[in-house]
Amino acid sequence: MFIEQLVNGLTLGSSYALIALGYTMVYGIIQLINFAHGEIYMFGAFAGLLLVSLFGVNIFIAMLGAMAFCMVLGMLVERVAYRPLRGKSSRLSALISAIGVSIFLSTLMALIRGTNTTRYPEIIEIHTYHLWGLDLSSLQIIILVVSALLMVGLQLMIQRTRLGKAMRACSQDLDAASLMGINSNRIISYTFAIGSALAAAGGVMVGIYYNAVWPYMGTMAGLKAFSAAVLGGIGSIPGAMIGGLTLGVLEILGVAYLSSSYKDAIAFGILILVLIVRPQGIMGQKITKKV
């Protein structure tokens, strides 16, 4: 029972982690809470739904298509709503702009599809495996494996490639990176693209797992993922992964053993408690401020 809940928690948590990565990467570079990120995740879920119901593609093709679509969408949002503000305004103005984009995108989807939930067509047969005495559905295995692959891939990209090196340089010091010949606007654009693609993959998987997508699904998922990113220490990529998984597991365990009507409160309660004890998050570094 406990182990099964743990697996459920990890499944939910890996979707939080995928979304949280987008928050934390963008935050690491331009210190912006990208409030439209939850809506990108929602668009990813709908793009996957469209591909599945129109072309009958399998889950992996749907995921790739949704990721490509959201890459473009994420870069477009950055270009239209954030870049004009960069450098000449406070961070709060960019935050309000992000909120504007978030309202715009969720309303747009509500106008296109209506506010009701849509069910995902059954695109994979769900088998249940009995492994070491616990029940695992094939869907859970796919979600866990795909999320793990994406996270490992991201980590390799950040640590091993030139693009990753440029991204790390930008997150340390944007101005210095520009002086070293890095096209910082392009790197920021790529960061949005990568973060959005991860959120889209999460969106498709959550859509299939819970068998429901609706235009406002991004709000609560975005809030939870943001709190996962903060829990792990915002700006830290391993932190977002750990924060997401921790939050997912604790939320599922809280629902299972405490009370389901306080589901949303549990996640935030844990977050507040952790931050009071450890203000910089689990993996965040304590920055000593100098005058």
Next chain:
Amino acid sequence: MDAVLSQYIDAYYLHLMVLIGINIILVLGLNIITGVTGQLSMGHAGFMSIGAYTAAIMSVHLAFPFWASLLAGAAAAAAFGFLLGLPTLRLEGDYLAMVTIGFAEIVRVFFLNFEPGGKAVGLSGIPEHTGFTLVWIMVLLIIVLNAKLLNSRIGRSFYAIRENQIAAEAAGINTTRLKVLAFMVGAGLAGLGGGLYAHYMTYIAPQDFAFMKSIEFLNMVVLGGMGSIPGAILGTIVLTLAPEMLRIVAEYRLLFYGALLVLLMIFRPNGLLGDIRWYDVKKRWFNKGVKTWES
């Protein structure tokens, strides 16, 4: 007074003006926390709901007089501002924002499961005590008190904390105490606004105080111009009226609202009224011809 007004002014406009008044009280509260002291709070609706529920429950279940419930609501919200402010002031910027979001969500979920508050159905049958006259007298009173506060030693310390906390500390300002104070005052005003709202609408439910409500208040503060009282008032008026004006475009309303926020931020990145304070305006009006370094 209200009866006289309702003969000359359309009920709909009167309703909008009452809503604007209530929102101004709430936004002036958030302005002290976020605009003036620079502590990003994204859970203002949480404080509002504490005030609204406390006042409403006292009026409905305990038959307290209106004034007593209103003050109790404000006091309860201020107490929670204190409780939230105290442990979280070690946190900075976006960590604090996250805690305030979390706090507001916890409050909402609590009221969703709170028996005396009617759970998810909400609390109805609250006696109607709030009208145009009362709200606007309170608005004027609060504007005056707010301007006095911001011009005092405490108010200037608030601004100093926003500009540079380390420098403020070095200048002998007890930043912890003042930040908690800012949180208490802001939350208290939110509670007062919540109590007025409850006794105006006569019905409240947890979804009235959801995350988007907090975001609306934050939009008003930032849009008007951080830390400026005239700015907060203008931002509130614009953003309370915008959804009403946009009714012509019917279901595309929120689409335009979202786009409007983005455009306003692109073209007025520091808010409509930047950082204008009464003090500066007066100075400019009475010292015409004198060029300061700002102009």
